[in-house]
Amino acid sequence: MNGAGDFSGDYFGGSEADSLNQVNEDDPNQSTEDLVLMSGYGSVSKDCSQEILEKWDQVLKEWTNTGTPVVSSPIDSPDNNLVFSFGSSMKGRPQPKKVRHLVRTVGVPEALRGEVWVRQVGTEDSEELCTKYREFLDQECTNEDQIKRDIHRTFPANDFFKDDQGPGQEALLKIAKAYAQYDQEIGYCQGFTYIAAVLLLHMPEEQAFCVFVRLMGLFKLRELYKQDFYELKLKWYQLDNLVKDHIPTLYYHFQSIGLKSHMFSSQWFLTLYTAKFPLYLVYRIYDIIFSEGLAFLLNIALALLREASDELCRKSFEECNTYIKANIPRKYREPPAAEELIRKALQMKINPKKLSLYAKEYHELVQREERLKDPMERLKLEQQESHSKIMALEAEAVNLANELVNAKMDSQRKLETVEEKVVHIQAMFEKTHHELAEMQEQKQNLEAQVEEKKSRLKRQKKVSISSLKQLVTSKSNDTNQQRDIVAEYRKLCSRLEQERDTQTDLVAKLKETLSQCQSCKDSCNDLISSQESRSSHVANGSTNSAQSHSQNPDASQTSESDSLAMEQELALTKLRLVEEQSHNQQLEHEVAELKQMVSAMSASANQSASSAAQWLLKRTPNFLSRNSVPNSSTPNAHNSHHHDIT
Structure with a gap:
């Protein structure tokens, strides 16, 4: 073999x-x-x-x-x-x-x-x-x-x-x-x-x-x-x-x-x-x-x-x-x-x-x-390998030397680049530091201005609130006076209506009495003529109505002229009353606006003081000018109204 x-x-x-x-697949133990x-x-x-x-x-x-x-x-x-x-x-x-x-x-x-x-x-x-x-x-x-x-x-x-x-x-x-x-x-x-x-x-x-x-x-x-x-x-x-x-x-x-x-x-x-x-x-x-x-x-x-x-x-x-x-x-x-x-x-x-x-x-x-x-062949092979290794090591040494020189040159270039970057960074740092100092000074100035404006706004707020309170009090007093005038007017109207009813009854009785005596009837006509002249002056130049009344000697016509004049005066009074109520509602609305304005001023106290002051100065004169008109017109209206009633 x-x-x-x-x-x-x-x-x-x-x-x-x-x-x-010889493995048996049917063996259950395997x-x-x-x-x-x-x-x-x-x-x-x-x-x-x-x-x-x-x-x-x-x-x-x-x-x-x-x-x-x-x-x-x-x-x-x-x-x-x-x-x-x-x-x-x-x-x-x-x-x-x-x-x-x-x-x-x-x-x-x-x-x-x-x-x-x-x-x-x-x-x-x-x-x-x-x-x-x-x-x-x-x-x-x-x-x-x-x-x-x-x-x-x-x-x-x-x-x-x-x-x-x-x-x-x-x-x-x-x-x-x-x-x-x-x-x-x-x-x-x-x-x-x-x-x-x-x-x-x-x-x-x-x-x-x-x-x-x-x-x-x-x-x-x-x-x-x-x-x-x-x-x-x-x-x-x-x-x-x-x-x-x-x-x-x-x-x-x-x-x-x-x-x-x-x-x-x-x-x-x-x-x-x-x-x-x-x-x-x-x-x-x-x-x-x-x-x-x-x-x-x-x-x-x-x-x-x-x-x-x-x-x-x-x-x-x-x-x-x-x-x-x-x-x-x-x-x-x-x-x-x-x-x-x-x-x-x-x-x-x-x-x-x-x-x-x-x-x-x-x-x-x-x-x-x-x-x-073979020992000789092995020795030759080892010698060749050693020579190859030496050559490789020498080549590697040369490469390493070249790499070292290149690395040194690269390091020098990198160092110079880094130094330039350091100088540049230092200059940037000094500039940034100077800018930071200026910004801090500006910040302090702005904070001082803000505090000053805050204090100014607080003072203006107090003055505005005080003015508003005075204005509200004045408006409340005016409203109470107007309410008193209206109540007095209503009482006067009621009394005049009662007198008118009494005069109506008296006129009816006079008509009945005068119809029985001619001399009394003539005297009554003279009295009615004088009364009609007064009624024409009270009726604001209603000449057509006065002439008709002077020509008519009937006492009932004189009473009707007086009633008509009173009704006209009552209508004018009611119109003034509606105007006063509307004016009061406008005043209440402006008061609510002023309250909202005060709240807004409190919320914006930390904002720019100049803009808040300008806004308040802009709004306050408008408010005062708008409220001065009703105050000036109210006495005149009251005087005319009183004159008409008189």
Whole structure:
């Protein structure tokens, strides 16, 4: 057994693999979270819709009728280091453009999967390789004992492989022995049997061997199994960097708990995800690998970790190991979940340039490690690194010196700028201080003026209030006098009415008496004439009425003239009374205005004194002039009224 077999045994062989594969899902004492699927778990139905079958049938016909065969598929070139190189009979035909689209969207129907895989690797007519296969079976294999020990651990959950000495295990043994002799550089690795088992479930034994050979050489799968495992370690390095780019939280969590990607991804890559995942998902992964190459291994790994990142970031080292080995495969037992994972893996944008950059970085790391193994080379490398460091330090010193000089010059310029700003600020401060002193002086002057105006307003307020009180008292006295005059007038009117009634009665009696004596009647006429002249003077020049009364000697007419004059005088007196009442109401209204004015003056005592004084001076003369007119007119009215009454 070569080194490759020993390395793979760490990940597939031994008691750990046995214990994982022997987990019984029906055991009630086992936790569901800790169950690990056995390899070969699940079944894949051959049922498929008629529409999909018709699409694939059309593609296969086009594939068959495609022109001249080509030497290799568009994925990779065959490896020339194999013991048996590919012959012309193993040349394939170019893959139609529709194949890639169908593989990505609907997958290959289970009934056509074997045929499609064979065409994709170009082994439709591989009689030469089949002949060599039969020859290898007749030869002894140094790895036969190791192969026999590992066979029973391959696909124990599948009926075709679970029986010892059964047809499945026999076919696996033959393919493993034949390839160990076919590719002596690689020899045998336990991971071979998982890949071969998938092929045996879709095609005959010899055809499965041919496809396996082409998969190992044409797709460069054998590079993962070489002695130094360079390509496998490169996959680990690329996966680490992709996780760091796409799932940084998970990357740093793995770093913190010490979980390395090779602890779980080795089995994924070396078996093409066959060892622990359900068959439906495995077949879909193989569909895409046969169509697009091994680069899809990184897509599916990244998709698996991204989908489980939330759970993994909450777990410890042991819990993460268990979760990756047991829980992640169990999530994709159903076809819909598996298809969703494939869809997300295909959507992963992995830049080929980045992969090339990671490959270059890893190559430089490997070269460095190789050089460090030789003491002289290590010394030279250390000397070169020391020289590089010295040069870098010298360059850094020069840069620092330049930066120091520049910084000093910048500091000097900044200092000068700051000094100028300080001088400017000091000047502004002195100016502001002077302005502040002036403003404080102005404030004191204004406060003194305000106090003076307040005191002046208070004095004016007292004088105004005193004047108003005197005015109100005077108006009240005038009102009382007018009320007395009105009362006296009413009494006089009542007395005159009584006298008029008495005179009316007397006139009636006189009429009755005079009607009996002619001489008395003449004397009475003379008396009535004189009385009418007096009545005409009292009646304010009513000449027409006096003449009519003088011509009429009747005593009743004289009494009526007196009554008419008295009624006119009474009407004039009532008119004056109404005017006095209106004047009194106006005086009361002005008194109310003066009271409001006094209140406003009290409220605005703290305001500007000049405006308040002007307002008061403006309002007070108007008020005094307005009130002086009734006072002057009242005595005249009273005198005329008294004269009329007299």
